[in-house]
Amino acid sequence: MSALKKTNLNSVVQLRTTVDENLATSLAALGYTQSFSLIDTKLVLGYSTVLIAVGLYFADKKFGFNAIFNQTVAAIVIYSILNVALWYLTSTAAYKDVKYIGHDNKGNQIKVATWTTGYEPLYHVKISTTTGTKKKVNTLESTFEFTKLFDGIGYYKEEQLTKLFETELEKIGKKSI
Incomplete structure (x- = not known):
């Protein structure tokens, strides 16, 4: 539904808000269920x-x-x-900018914090996963250009965010081995 809504490409705040609002959808496609406890x-x-x-x-x-x-x-x-x-x-650092907390059917937890700085059209993401019974935490910070997540007119491309998160989660998985 949000793909039908056009976003102002000149507003970093609107771009970030649109992507933040669609985090749950992209992460649900990757098997995560959002937790609303926070x-x-x-x-x-x-x-x-x-x-x-x-x-x-x-x-x-x-x-x-x-x-x-x-x-x-x-x-x-x-x-x-x-x-x-x-x-x-x-x-505080543990919860600042956290936009999504969820878990998968294996009991692994994911926490996603996002932010932008000034007027730069960059989407900063910090992904933390907690896996296993020993609660091992893996963290990865990345930056995406909004041009990867929106077309030239301003329509959001949900599948692109899902692919980006899938790639980042694979990096975290390789990092934890």
């Missing part, structure tokens, strides 16, 4: 902080600040802890 965790943490803020607002309106001072301090501490956890999941 996304769900971020959502729960984010919504929890909003609920704390809303609860404090209404409690302050109903009871007054002095009456709920101790509860406010406790809520601020919990709010801070949740925000630190959310920051950790979005900013």
Whole structure:
């Protein structure tokens, strides 16, 4: 369906977004199923902080600040802890720019982080695979030109991304031997 949507070839952000949105489709073609645990965790943490803020607002309106001072301090501490956890999941090296986490039917895990730098039409990809019972982690960083993933008019070529990932996963497999 996304192949029917035309992308602005002059916008690096739109190019990256289009490819990021189609990662799951390409990796599904290679036998991976997406795991939403990281996304769900971020959502729960984010919504929890909003609920704390809303609860404090209404409690302050109903009871007054002095009456709920101790509860406010406790809520601020919990709010801070949740925000630190959310920051950790979005900013630290282990999770920064992670757009896809999935697994195959053998229990191997794949984590894909993607980014662009400035206005360069380059798609940077870091693929990490975790294989075996000993949880051996293999990592490979690559860079693709967006011209390989889009035609001259701006239509996304899904099969090209699938082939690129297949090639990169083969490199990781050879590297782990």
